[in-house]
Amino acid sequence: MKITKLGHSCLLVEMPDRTALFDPGVMSNVDVDSLEFLDDIIITHEHADHINMELIPKLVEKFPDVRITSTPGAVSQLKGAGIAASSEESDGIVFFNAPHEDVEPLFPKPDEIGVHYLDMLTHPGDSHSFEESKDILALPVTAPWGATTKAVHLALEHKPKYVIPIHDWHWRDEAREMMYGGLEQALGAEGITFIKIKDGEPVNLDV
Numbered sequence: 001m002k003i004t005k006l007g008h009s010c011l012l013v014e015m016p017d018r019t020a021l022f023d024p025g026v027m028s029n030v031d032v033d034s035l036e037f038l039d040d041i042i043i044t045h046e047h048a049d050h051i052n053m054e055l056i057p058k059l060v061e062k063f064p065d066v067r068i069t070s071t072p073g074a075v076s077q078l079k080g081a082g083i084a085a086s087s088e089e090s091d092g093i094v095f096f097n098a099p100h101e102d103v104e105p106l107f108p109k110p111d112e113i114g115v116h117y118l119d120m121l122t123h124p125g126d127s128h129s130f131e132e133s134k135d136i137l138a139l140p141v142t143a144p145w146g147a148t149t150k151a152v153h154l155a156l157e158h159k160p161k162y163v164i165p166i167h168d169w170h171w172r173d174e175a176r177e178m179m180y181g182g183l184e185q186a187l188g189a190e191g192i193t194f195i196k197i198k199d200g201e202p203v204n205l206d207v
Contacts, residue, residue, distance in 0.1 A: 001120055001136065004202040006030050008049055008169040011138060013121060014202075018092070022115075022123050022138070024056070025049040027169045029199060038063040042093065043070035044125025045100055045112040046077055049169070056083060069093055071111045092118045098127035101145035120207045122160070126167065133158035135207040140167035141183065148179060152186050162205050163187055163194045 002014040006021075010028030012035075013020045020040035024030050027049045041059060043051045051074055060066060060083055068078060068085035075085040089095055098114025103126075114124040122133040128146045137160035141151045155163050165183065168176060184194040195203055 001118075001207055002202050002204050003121075003136070003164060003197070005164070005166070005197045005199050007199055009044075009123075009125070009138070009140070009166040011123070011164065011166065012202075013117060015118065018118070020117060021059070022117075023050040023125070023166075024052055024059070026052045026055075028052065028055075030055055030059075032058045032062055035059075035062070038066050040093065041066055041068045042115055042117070042123070043068070043074050044098075044115065044123065045071055045110045046074040047107065047110060047126070050125065051077075053077070053081060057081065069113075069115075071113055073111055094119075096122075096124075096130060096132060098124040098130040100126045101128060101143070103145050106144060123166075128154055130154075133160045135161040136164060136205055137162070138164045138166045141165045141179070142170055143167050144170075148183075152183065155187055155192055156190055159190070160192060161207065163192055164197055165194070 004012040007029040008027035009023040011022045018039050019037040022042050072087045075087045078085040094116040096114040100112040112125045114130050116122050120134050121136040123138040124130045128150045139151050142148050180196045187194045
């Protein structure tokens with residue numbers, strides 16, 4: 001599985017026969033022209049840092065057969081813009097309970113889906129309240145709603161093979177480098193490989 005982080009919580013996930021884009025929000029850096037294939041767009045919830053309503057139409061224009069999966073609220077928002085989407089599971093996309101952490105009164109708390117993708121990758125959106133992980137865990141490592149220490153404890157509890165850090169737009173580069181080093185050490189001591197992923201640079205993971 002080849003994974004490219006495109007900023008914040010946005011991941012491009014490529015397999016030989018299928019390509020998915022997770023949470024292309026306003027803090028992501030998605031170059032539509034550079035994408036060769038796109039079968040799925042998966043949006044965990046409707047906050048703007050996970051769904052960019054200016055970007056999605058451009059993706060649909062280039063890939064008219066792309067399947068978009070999200071929550072009922074996001075599906076309604078997309079349909080209001082003339083974009084078809086579904087709130088149902090489909091082949092290779094399995095939902096799990098991953099409620100959005102409390103952000104009120106700063107922001108409204110939306111409905112959210114956690115997604116297991118191809119039985120290999122777990123993306124929980126903005127949640128530290130989920131009960132399981134596949135071999136690859138996309139882990140929110142910092143947020144107004146969550147602590148990095150809670151993220152570490154979650155990974156140690158669920159014991160994925162790999163951890164990909166997401167939701168870290170809030171860190172400046174120096175802080176990110178320092179925190180990635182600490183996460184790598186803490187998780188590596190328990191046999192979990194922390195991927196010090198860099199935006200735009202793909203990594204290949206054996207699962």
